Structure formats: C-alpha cells, structure tokens
Amino acid sequence: MSIWPEERLSHADTEGFHTVDMTINVGPQHPATHGVFRMVLTVDGELVTACEPYIGYLHRGLEKLSEINDYRQAMAFWDRTDYLAGLLCEQAYCMAVEKLADIEVPERAEYIRVMLSELSRINSHFMFLGAFGADVGSFGTSFTYAWRERERIYDLLEEVAGDRMFPTYYRPGGVAMDLPENFEKRCREVLGHIFQGIDDLDGLLTGNEIFVERCRALSPLTTERAINLGVTGPVLRSTGLAWDLRKAEPYSIYPQVKFDIPVGLRGDVFDRYMVRLAEMYQSARIVEQCLEQIPGGHFLNPKLPRNLRIDDAEAYVRIEGTKGEYGVHAVAKGGNRPYRMKLRSPSFCNLSALSEMVVGHYVADAIIILGSLDIVLGEVDK
Amino acid sequence: MSEEKATLPPLAATIKKALPRAAYVPGLTKTDLDLRVAPAELLVLVQGLKDNPALDFDYLRNMTGIDMQENGLELKYHLYSFKHGHTVQITVATPPGESHLPTLTGLYAAANWHEREAAEMFGFVFDGHPDPRNLLLEEDLRIHPLLKAHPLQPIEVVQGIEDGKAGFDF
16 A cells, blocks of 8 residues: 555545534634634535634624714724724724814824824734734744834824823814924834834745745635625735725825825735735835925814714715725714714625635635734724 | 705716616715615616616625614615716615615625624614624624614613613513
C-alpha cells in the first residue's frame, strides 16, 4: 500500500460509505466572530454547505432610546453604534439634526469634524488590520502593532474631546469645544507615527506569503451581486466600483480636500484588505490638508436655540462610515424629541451577505471571510 | 400644488416620463424626492424603477418603518442608482391593523434583513418573504418595541427608587 494519502484514497472502497453533514456553532462568545455574533455552519467534512447567522445579542434599542430623549441627549447613544469610530456616527447624527432644523455649521467646526472623523476611520481600519491578521494566523503580532498606533490616536482624541472611545464631542451646529492649542503639533506627530504604523503592518501582512496565499482569490464578489446584496464601503469598492459617498454625494468640506478612492480588481478577501490599507493613507492625507486649511472663527454656531424644537420634517442623511454607507433617517413632528430615528447600518447590510459568501469554502476560510467584512456588532445590533 | 411641483427636482420629471402609468403622489423631504404609493401599487412601481434603463434604481439603500399611530404604519424605502447617481424615497402607508406589504426580496437581496427587522419592530407582514423570523429580538418574542404604544419601563422602577415590578410580562 502506498504511503501517499491520495493514492490510498483512490484505492479505498467508497461503496456504501455515507457521510453525514455536521452542524457547528460558532459564537456568540468567540474571539473570531469579532463580538457577540453567532453563526451556525453546516459542514460536509471541511466544506461549509450552509451558514445561518444570528444577531441581536447586543441589541440595546438605540432607535427607541432616541425617541424618548431630546435631540442633544440622544446623540450620546449614537457613538455606541460603530464604537471603533464613534465620532463618525456622531457626525451622521448631528448632520441629520442639522438638516431637519436647518442649522448652519461654522466652517472651522466642519474642519475639526472631518479631521477627527478621518482619524477615527484610521483607528477603525487599524483595528481591522490587527484583528484580520489574527484571523488569518499572525496571532498577536499584527494586533500589537495596530494597538500601538490606535493608542496614539486615542490619546489625541482624549486631549481634544476628553474621552477615548465615546467622546460625545460633536454638537448639532458644531463641536463642544475648540481644539487645544498644541493640537497641530500633536496631530502631525501622531500622523508621522500613523504612516510608520501603516508601513509596518503593510510589510508584516502584505509581505507575508502565507497571508497573501490564504486571502487571494478567496470568496470573490462581483459588483452586480454586491449592489443587489446592499453591500457598501470597502467591500463594494474592492469589486472595482469607485463609489465613496464622500465623492458621490459630497458633504461637509470634502469637496475642498484632495483624496483618491482606492478600488480593488477582483473583489476577493485580499482586495478588501488592500482597499482598507490604501484608504488609511488617503485619510491621513485628508487630515494633513485639513491642518493646513483650517480657518479661524466659531467652533459652534452662536445662534443656536437653547431648546431645540423641530416642526414636521424628514431627512435621510448618509455619510461614508468606516464600513460603508452610514445613514440616519430622521423624522421630526414637533417637540424637542425625534419622532423616529432610523440607523441604516453598513455592518448590518454587509453581514446579511455573509451566508452567501461563505458557502462552498472551508471552515477556516469562513472565519477569514467574516473578518474581511469588518463588522462591528454595536452597529449591527443597534 | 402648482408651486410645489415647480420645486420638485428634475428626477421627478424623468420618472414621470419613464413610467407614465405609475400611480404615485410626488413630494419632497429635506433630502430626497418622495413618492407616495398605495401598498397594492408598490411592487409594480419598484419593478418599473428598477428595470427602466433611464432610472435604473439598482440599490436598495434603506428601509424605515414609522408608527403613525391612528393612521396606521408607514414604510419608507430608499433606492439609489449607481449609474445615474440619483436617490428616491418611496412611502407606503398601511391602514391600522392591516399591515400587509409585498416583499421586495425578489428584486433586492438586501431587502431580506431590512424586512425582517421592520416586521419584528413594527408588526409588518411581508407576503412571500422567504424567512420571516425575528432577527434582532428573541426568536419567540411577539412584541413590536418600536410602536409608540409599546410600554417603557420607568428608570425609577428599575433602580428601585419607586415601587413597582421591574421587567415586563410578555
């Protein structure tokens, strides 16, 4: 008998040999699911034949809570959605309230917002690089490198806003307080470290053949299918469609800064990783330009009403969140509380495409595919 | 009415030209064009918006349920066209107690989870939905928390400051 397994198999008698599909539960308390996400995989040997996602373990009733608090109070809940980039969620919420009440935002406040939001985006993408590297098998190494840079960004956010993860720093009509005096110097310092950190992770992951081989050509998605599934953000851009809300439907001061939209070629897991990596450079580029262009003036609209009351109005405000289109559908019907606040969560929509994407792949690859979607459960479960 | 029509964006005229037979009432929100349509006409309108090459709404952005209390429920759809870059909002109002709507899962795969969420949060029934189970709530829970009539526990009771039983009976 041969020592090679393939030859042994070809000689084996497979008549009357039946295998039974097995069900594997992954999560909700499992590090590979990036939060309290649970999926039930049906596997035939090593291959996934069906995937059933279960969400809602972190459902806090964000939309109901927004209805029973007034416009300014409710904002504090919103940076608990995408908690890796809380300021972006605050920006969307504030923009929705401003749209409803026709509040003008001073230009300085817009610059501050864009700068801090882009830093949050970098922060969130660092988290992706670290966690995704760990998913693929670099264990703690990529995590440690990513955390080093995230810590610096968090320190900077703390200096500006007083808190690291949930600053509640923006206000409808501007931001809560002005930038500290040495912000420009500190920010340039952090940016220098960020560029170095991205390069380090690039070398560690993209330069690793095992990493590349595991990710390349894995679970490719076509543009048409991605659109039909409602997938947005880096996952959509990795399929080759240069669609970024900062350019497609420009808001804030994004028309005044120069940046490019990185796109992928094949829409596979490797492209999703590369798009995010390239996006971090672009975000850092935006912050650099903002530092040079930021004007003086008010940081908060001085003519704001003390009690914000909004008559009948409706708006669907969308911004480019870290994971895709982050939309806030706000409906006001008089009074100082929103009548309805709906979050269009990019992670939620991207995750709904998961079961289709993992079928036909190995169990170990299913974890990588889930990681490549870069979900945040606070945002999925609301 | 004539004044209102003058302010409608050019997209309204494009839709009218492309779908002359569709029955809807155009309006405006702060951000988008809004088409108000009856539940029976919804599927025909969305199909037309999706298939007509001049409109080409290929992406379902969002779906929002709203409790209008005595006027029943409303569901709002946001569609987007990647080719033309335009957005439209569709509003469907259902009378109280009869919140049946056709499912859009046949047109947009993205509608699946959006509809499951709207169904559990508001009590919509999507006829023909392939997987009508709870999504965010527990699987056997038959409550609709985002209805305005859904009770909220006062924080004083939960913290034990005021008398009362903490928790709900469902």
